[in-house]
Amino acid sequence: MRGGAGHVKDPLEWRQRAQGRGNRVNPIVVVLNGPNLNLLGKREPEIYGRETLADVEADCGRVGKELELSIEFHQSNREYELIDWIHGARERAAGIVINPAAFTHTSVAILDALNTFEGPIIEVHISNVHKREPFRHHSYVSGVASGIIVGCGTQGYTLALRRIAKLIKAPKQ
Numbered sequence: 001m002r003g004g005a006g007h008v009k010d011p012l013e014w015r016q017r018a019q020g021r022g023n024r025v026n027p028i029v030v031v032l033n034g035p036n037l038n039l040l041g042k043r044e045p046e047i048y049g050r051e052t053l054a055d056v057e058a059d060c061g062r063v064g065k066e067l068e069l070s071i072e073f074h075q076s077n078r079e080y081e082l083i084d085w086i087h088g089a090r091e092r093a094a095g096i097v098i099n100p101a102a103f104t105h106t107s108v109a110i111l112d113a114l115n116t117f118e119g120p121i122i123e124v125h126i127s128n129v130h131k132r133e134p135f136r137h138h139s140y141v142s143g144v145a146s147g148i149i150v151g152c153g154t155q156g157y158t159l160a161l162r163r164i165a166k167l168i169k170a171p172k173q
């Protein structure tokens, strides 16, 4: 079983309870980006495009507003920081969107951290990893993801947010 004591079991219920107390609270979705994605727009633009990570963050903020989600957007080149953000999401967030970048193909530690999160997780890859080198075809994260968006460019992030919004409202669909 994923999750543990004190975890937000039903983020929608949590949101409704908060609203019942007169607070207007949007569910939090944590968007995580792994190593080298800070160089998006400059790094191999023929593969990853010209949009920067700041552009992606702005897109997520805009779509988050439309979907009434509160977006927390992070990038790190350090595995432990991504793990700490996943742990932080356990108590507070309704969903996670993650592009683990190269850690996708290497990190059991990120898989273990995601296994502690009970809400929906969408894995995003900007490029179509299946058209690329064989070592990119395996993902440790896919086994825990509710869905995977691959090869849709940076649009993958906002598609993932739309999917998370739907899953938060109707977890079985």
Ligand code: DQA
Binding pocket: 035, 036, 037, 099, 100, 101, 102, 103, 104, 124, 125, 126, 127, 128, 129, 136
């Ligand atoms: C990536 C694909 C990974 O294989 C690669 O290591 C990345 C980016 C993508 O978004 O296409 O850094 O996750």
